[in-house]
Amino acid sequence: MINLPENELNLAFTASEPTVLSQPNFWRRAGRSLLHDPVALCSFAFIALLAVVAIFAPLIAPYDPLRQFSNGLSYVGAPVSPNGHFLLGTDASGRDVLSRLIFGARVSLLVGVVATGLASLIGVVIGTVAGYVGGVTESILMRFTDMVLSFPILLFCVALIAVTGPSTRNVVLVIAFAYWTYLARVVRGQVLSIKEREFVNAARTLGVGHVKIIRKHIIPHLIPTIIVYATLGVATSILIEASLSFLGIGVPLPQASWGEMIYEGQQYFQSAPWLLVAPGVALILTVLAFNLAGDWLTDILDPAVQEMGS
Amino acid sequence: MKTPARDVPLKVEGLKVYFRVRRAFGKARAIKAVDDVSFELRSGETLGIAGESGSGKSSVARSLVQLTRPTGGTISLAGAPVTNLTGQRLKRFRRRMQMVYQDPYDSLDPRMSVHDAIGEALSVRGLPKAEHKSEVVQLLERVKLPATVAERYPNQLSGGQRQRVSIARALAVNPEIIICDEAVAALDVSIRAQVLNLLKDIQHDTGVGYLFISHDLSTLRFMADHVAIMYVGRIVEHGTSEEVFSNPQHPYTRALIAAVPSVTSRGHRRLKLSGEPPDPGNPPAGCPFHTRCPEAIDQCRTERPELVTFDGAQTVACHVVQLGRARVAASGETA
Numbered sequence: 001m002i003n004l005p006e007n008e009l010n011l012a013f014t015a016s017e018p019t020v021l022s023q024p025n026f027w028r029r030a031g032r033s034l035l036h037d038p039v040a041l042c043s044f045a046f047i048a049l050l051a052v053v054a055i056f057a058p059l060i061a062p063y064d065p066l067r068q069f070s071n072g073l074s075y076v077g078a079p080v081s082p083n084g085h086f087l088l089g090t091d092a093s094g095r096d097v098l099s100r101l102i103f104g105a106r107v108s109l110l111v112g113v114v115a116t117g118l119a120s121l122i123g124v125v126i127g128t129v130a131g132y133v134g135g136v137t138e139s140i141l142m143r144f145t146d147m148v149l150s151f152p153i154l155l156f157c158v159a160l161i162a163v164t165g166p167s168t169r170n171v172v173l174v175i176a177f178a179y180w181t182y183l184a185r186v187v188r189g190q191v192l193s194i195k196e197r198e199f200v201n202a203a204r205t206l207g208v209g210h211v212k213i214i215r216k217h218i219i220p221h222l223i224p225t226i227i228v229y230a231t232l233g234v235a236t237s238i239l240i241e242a243s244l245s246f247l248g249i250g251v252p253l254p255q256a257s258w259g260e261m262i263y264e265g266q267q268y269f270q271s272a273p274w275l276l277v278a279p280g281v282a283l284i285l286t287v288l289a290f291n292l293a294g295d296w297l298t299d300i301l302d303p304a305v306q307e308m309g310s
Numbered sequence: 311m312k313t314p315a316r317d318v319p320l321k322v323e324g325l326k327v328y329f330r331v332r333r334a335f336g337k338a339r340a341i342k343a344v345d346d347v348s349f350e351l352r353s354g355e356t357l358g359i360a361g362e363s364g365s366g367k368s369s370v371a372r373s374l375v376q377l378t379r380p381t382g383g384t385i386s387l388a389g390a391p392v393t394n395l396t397g398q399r400l401k402r403f404r405r406r407m408q409m410v411y412q413d414p415y416d417s418l419d420p421r422m423s424v425h426d427a428i429g430e431a432l433s434v435r436g437l438p439k440a441e442h443k444s445e446v447v448q449l450l451e452r453v454k455l456p457a458t459v460a461e462r463y464p465n466q467l468s469g470g471q472r473q474r475v476s477i478a479r480a481l482a483v484n485p486e487i488i489i490c491d492e493a494v495a496a497l498d499v500s501i502r503a504q505v506l507n508l509l510k511d512i513q514h515d516t517g518v519g520y521l522f523i524s525h526d527l528s529t530l531r532f533m534a535d536h537v538a539i540m541y542v543g544r545i546v547e548h549g550t551s552e553e554v555f556s557n558p559q560h561p562y563t564r565a566l567i568a569a570v571p572s573v574t575s576r577g578h579r580r581l582k583l584s585g586e587p588p589d590p591g592n593p594p595a596g597c598p599f600h601t602r603c604p605e606a607i608d609q610c611r612t613e614r615p616e617l618v619t620f621d622g623a624q625t626v627a628c629h630v631v632q633l634g635r636a637r638v639a640a641s642g643e644t645a
Contacts, residue, residue, distance in 0.1 A: 198416040202476070205375040206483060207404035207434045216430070220421045 030300050040296035043289040050286060054106045061099040062087070065256045068094040079272040089274045091264060097278050100256035104279065107257040108286065111172055111241040116233035118176035120226055123183025128222070130184070131191025132214060142188065149181040154243055161249045168251050171244055175237045183229050187222055194221050224301030228294055235290035242283055258283050319388045319486050319519060320351040320374075320407075326382035327369045331591060341591040343369040345543040346383070349536075353486060354513060356520040358534030358551070360527055360566065362587050366543040367523045368412075371491045374521070375409050376400065387486070405434060408480035412492035414472035418464040424450075424475050425460040431482035449478040453508060470501035474508070481512065489521045494529060506533055527570050531555050536623070539563045542590050542598040545617060549624030559626040561603050597629065605630045 034041055053060055063069075072080055072094030082089040088097040130141040148156075160174040194200065195218065203213050244250035245259030253260065258279040265275030327344035344366040351357045359367050373380040376395070385393050392403050411417035418427055428449055429442045437445060447457045453474040464472055473493060480488050490509070494502040506529065513520060522533050530537055530551070537554040539547040539562065547560040558564045565583040585602050588594050594601050600610040609629045617625040618632055626632075 198411045198413055199419040199422075201377055202409070202411060202417050202479070203419075203430065205377065205404055205407075205409050206431050206479070207401040208430060209401075212430075216422070217419050220419075 033300055034296070037296060039292055043292040043296070046285060046289040047293060050105055050109060050289075053102055054109045057102050057106050061096075061102040063096040063099045065095065065099040065103040066254055067096070069096070070094070072096070079268060079275060081272065082274055088278045089272065091261070091275055092268055092272075097261075097274065100261060101258070101278050101282055104256040104258045104261060105282070105286075107168070107251050107255065108238045108241060108283075111168070111175065111251075112234040112238040112290075115172045115175035115179065115237040115241075116230050118172065119179040119233060119237075120183055120230050122176065122180035123229075124187050124219075124222065124226060126180070127184040127187025128191050128214060128218065131188040132195055132210070132218065138188075142185075145181045145184045148178070149185070151178075153178045154240060157240055157244060158247065158249065161244060166244075166249045166252055168255075171241055171250050174244075175240050178240070179233055179236060183226070183233070186225055186229060190222055190225055191218055194218050224297075227301060228298045231290055231294035231297055235287045235294070238283070238290070239287055319353050320521075321386045321389075322350070322370075322374070322383065323348045323386075324383035325370065325373065325380055325385065327366070327373050327378060328381040339591060342543050342593070343590060344373065344380075347538075347540070347543075347545055348383075349538055349545070349548065351487065351519045351521055351536075353519045354517040355535045356513065356522050356533050358522045358524065358530035358537045359540055360524060360530055360537060361540035362525060364542070364587055364590060365540040366590070367525075367540055368491055369543075370540075371409060371489045371521065371523055374489060375404065375407055401434075405483040406485055407487045407489065408483060408485040409489040409491060410473065410476045410480055410493040412495055414469045414476065414496055415464075417476050418472055418479075420464050422463075423460070424462055424464070424467075427464075427475065428460075428479050428482050431479045435483050445482070449482055450475075452481065452512065453478045468501075469497050470505060473497060473505055477505075477509070477512070481516075481518075485518060487519045487521060489523070491523045492525070493522075495524065495526065502529070509533070527555075527566055539566065542587055542593055544598065544627070546599065546627045547625070548617065549620075549622070553622060553624040557621075557624075559620055559624070559631045560599075560628045561605050561630070562599050597627075607633070 034044070069086075069090065072086065072090035074080055079092050079094075080086055080090045086096050086098070088101065091097055091100070126141050126145065130138040130145075151159075156178050157174045160177065161170060164170045164174065200213060200217050203217055208216075241250055241257065242259030242262065245257040246263045248260075248263065250259055251257040261279035262276060262283070265272070265279065269276045325344055325347045326342070328340040328342050330338050331341055332338040347366070347370060349357060359370060361367050369378065372378045374385060376392075380393060383393070384391055387403065387406060395403050418424075422430075425442070425446050428446045429439075432442050432445055433439075443460075446460050450457055450459055455471060455474050455478070459467065459471065459475070464475070467475065473496075476493075477488075493509075494505050497505060509520065510533070512518065520533070522530060524530050524533075534551045537549065537551050538545045539554070539560065541562050547554060547558065547563045554563060555567065558567050562583075569583065582604075583602060588598060588601055594611075595614075596612045597603070597606070597610040597615050600606040603610065607630060613629070615627045615629045615632070617627045620626045620631065620635070
């Protein structure tokens with residue numbers, strides 16, 4: 001027998017080993033990174049502000065977004081420019097632009113978040129099943145994904161809306177049905193590599209069932225990817241919703257939505273540019289914030305960085 | 311030390327593992343990772359399998375735990391064939407044969423605490439969740455880890471500790487056989503010795519059988535009761551540890567043993583190995599070792615040698631060795 005002092009325990013427990021992934025450290029690292037990244041910090045702050053505005057829209061908005069003010073139109077019937085009474089002016093129907101903008105944020109966020117959530121769910125399920133099961137199942141699922149993916153996303157949505165009819169629910173479903181493909185492909189690729197890892201084999205040889213392996217060993221490793229894609233997906237969904245509303249087939253009138261506001265505003269942009277600028281800027285800032293937040297999340301949740309040294 | 315004539319829990323006969331490889335614009339061809347391998351493993355004993363990388367050692371291990379389906383041959387555990395199990399029967403079988411993997415950095419899920427990793431195995435065994443905590447502590451104790459390790463994540467542990475956790479996880483389902491696929495290859499030499507001693511202690515206490523796969527002959531000499539040497543998917547020499555290490559016959563075995571750095575080099579019939587092992591997708595005709603064998607004769611280039619009993623439990627697949635024995639026998643008759 002070889003006899004050696006049992007020094008391994010002492011060594012490993014006293015020496016401070018690099019612990020990159022341990023939970024508390026991760027959050028501290030994330031927080032520190034956020035503080036040193038003003039762009040990401042502003043993005044998250046803006047998203048938080050937007051969420052607050054959307055949730056408490058009736059409390060924050062100065063007026064009812066649908067109310068047509070008699071003093072909201074000039075004596076020739078033109079929109080009133082921003083003033084002390086109407087901070088962002090009024091639109092061609094004499095409605096307060098700021099109130100409509102605030103209520104429009106509700107539509108944008110609702111559509112963005114719900115559609116992306118739905119798309120993520122479909123994408124993760126299909127991608128995981130395809131990657132894990134493989135074989136014919138994978139071929140069928142992925143060819144179907146490719147088929148959906150091959151349509152230009154906006155045209156695809158327009159066609160679907162034309163069939164289903166415009167309503168907020170249909171807009172959400174249509175966007176979800178067009179966007180899940182991106183996640184499905186990425187998830188499938190990740191699952192293919194995760195399922196070859198030794199700890200998955202170890203679980204299999206223990207006799208752990210497939211469903212449990214997927215739930216306990218595969219999905220947790222997909223979460224960073226899902227978060228990143230979902231964040232970017234919210235931005236995309238908001239843009240698609242605005243585009244659909246701009247084309248007149250999105251959220252039905254007279255409900256306020258940014259896309260619809262831009263559509264109405266374009267007719268008056270020479271005499272009343274605030275009708276375009278207000279929803280346009282809101283849209284740009286929102287999409288930018290979600291994209292920048294997504295970029296930051298990509299960096300902080302990058303599995304290569306995260307599992308380095310483990 | 312060991313009582314003879316034990317029951318034979320694991321019997322492998324004519325095991326074949328072929329992989330089909332398809333090239334673009336080419337025909338599919340089979341890579342014979344394991345070709346006609348047979349061995350037995352008694353409980354409480356250790357069978358060592360040695361060979362260079364690509365010799366099919368790991369494919370043997372993976373087909374035993376059914377991570378890859380064997381192409382042919384039979385595997386039986388305690389007399390019952392286990393080669394083509396599915397569903398619940400496969401699950402029940404898997405508990406009886408466990409594996410400790412080579413890479414301690416990949417064989418534990420980085421997102422699962424030690425408690426959860428071992429608890430997963432306990433759930434497979436059907437132990438209620440309430441009893442997990444105490445059982446995990448007991449298992450950790452058995453692999454000589456403090457109970458505090460249970461709350462840690464793999465990246466907070468050293469390689470040796472992770473490998474101990476892997477062993478504890480394997481033990482959690484009370485297996486009859488544990489396959490150690492290069493289980494200590496990634497560890498420092500001092501820690502390696504500790505883990506090997508630990509494995510020996512566990513075997514002594516539980517009577518578990520080890521299939522110990524390693525490219526490191528000194529590890530095998532320390533651990534194994536029987537040794538099989540593999541070359542390009544086949545066993546070329548097989549016998550008790552004593553027979554193979556003190557009286558190696560196959561030129562490949564001799565070369566491997568000669569390559570082990572040793573303070574007291576015996577240097578008898580020393581062989582040096584050059585070149586690479588042949589491509590298992592396109593093995594040479596005859597004896598697969600003839601391309602590197604300094605003693606190859608014409609027969610080796612055309613005819614594949616079979617495993618033939620040399621002495622006692624020792625079997626060798628080599629024409630030259632057989633020829634030598636025939637000559638000795640002939641001279642003995644004439645004398």
